[in-house]
Amino acid sequence: MTGEAADPNTAGTPAAADGAGAGAEVIRVERVSKRFGPVTALRDINLHVARGEILGLIGDNGAGKSTLIKILTGFHRPDSGRILFEGTETRLRSVAHARSLGIETVYQDLALIDGLPVYLNLHLNKELTHGPLPFLRRREMRRRAREALDSVGIEIPSVTAEVGQLSGGQRQAIAVARSVHSDAKLLLLDEPLAAMGAREGTQILRLLRRLKQRGDLAIILIAHNYSQVVDVCDRVNLLQHGEITFDRRSADTSVAELLELVHAEYRVEA
């Protein structure tokens, strides 16, 4: 399952590494709206991400980022509009359905089990067993875990280390590796850099860049740190009051501009 995806030698075609628009489109959201009772959470959202592209999604709290992510993970269903996954219109029925298509999410709580070693966390609920026998193939799982981590350049002391003993950055990296490990096509990252030190944040950004260079993955990154967004993302979308009000290549914008856009409406008059 992981064999070819994890092989660093087949990774990153030059075209894909080039950035925006280079790969095939993985997901396209067209005029999607979502209401919760009287509250309009999303209004006519248009969004697209291609293979080998990282889209930064920014916006203030309550702007609709979480709702949008939950629609893409199959948790919420949109009231109107449509979603195209790899070019075909798709109704995401459930989280399990979205996952089976290759839409993986790394939530803020990471969904790791602290008491279990790294290799079991990477295989959680996908453990390898000896055919019909229920016994675990620990050696093979360790080997594959090491391979998967090596292929994306994640450095941890040992795959047998318990996850609870690792640092926040290492845990985040393992959560990302687990999502990618399961043949992900679209990776959704919900504020992976929150509550992380500068050094650890940089390690995660490097990891995302390596994943991008493999060229087989589309990534949507929700983040609050605009300099990191401009740094690692190919494109930035700004969500305000349920609408996407800004869509530009990172190269054509700046931290100052993003700050200005987000905070203009809240400026305290002198």
Add this chain to the structure above:
Amino acid sequence: MAEAETHAAATPAAAPGPGAAPPGATPARGPGAALLSALVRRRELSIVLVTIAAVVYFSVAGGKGFNTTNNYHIIMQYAAPWAIIGGAEALLLICGEIDLSAGFVYTFTPFVLTSFYDAGATVPFALIGALAVAAGVGLVNGLVRVLFNLSSFITTLGMGFFLEGMSYIQSRGEPTQPPIGGGLQRVIGGWRWSELVWALAIIAVLQIALSATRYGVYTQAAGGNPLSAAESGIKVGRIKIATFVVTSLLAGFTGILDQVRVGSFDPTSGGNTTMFMAVASAVIGGTALLGGSGTVVGALFGALLLGVINDGFNLIGVNAYAFDVVIGIAVVVAMLLNAYLASLRKRALR
């Protein structure tokens, strides 16, 4: 279990990490350090050492009486029931639950067997029926716990009282003769060492289930972080219910096993004492009450230690009341030791 040998094997691949010294990179200085690192890695080892120390102590202090086959047999009688139920309680503790009713399942199940037998069932069918009822008790415990999200502490406390009352009703408060005779009796409890064989076999099966199967991984995940486990698609509720069923089934089986050996079904046997001893065995053996990790084999040694202390105190003429004092201290010290070893593990990896 298999972790120890793999630490060394796993490190070279990940070695270049800055500031990520592999565990065991600090060279062991002499046998003291080697022992310490083994203690850190194997949670059962400390209890094994304490058990050996207790055996040595009573061999010296207890005179000739301690190292005799008869005395070993007495220790087995203490330890085997605690070990079996303790092993199951260890699994429950690992998945974040506890069963306070197990001791009363031990008391109640033999009378269910008698009821089936009196109603005309043959002994094997009465036995199967009684074990099915015991398993049913676990199913009820598990379902109430999971469906109504009621803490297992309360659920099984209620079940314990219920079964205690039922045992008295069924027996009319009187001990009765087990209806089991002949070949079946020799298999379950009648043969001199059969309880030991049953205990070792059951502990082996439970430990393998914990450390070598998906069930074991899910049990640890369910206790360690139920939310994350559920997000990963693990059926946490099902795992817990299954473990409650196993615990009750084994508690019921142990009740029959133990009381067939004694030759009397007694409504005052088992109960809270057996339950507390079983939980104490699991905890002293190295299973944390918080869930997420633990060991079944540790519960076997925990039970053995308690049996040795109990027996040794009798031999050297220590007041029986002192036994409870020692258990109280042992449980707390075991927990402190576990916490200390856990922090050592953490430091070894940092």
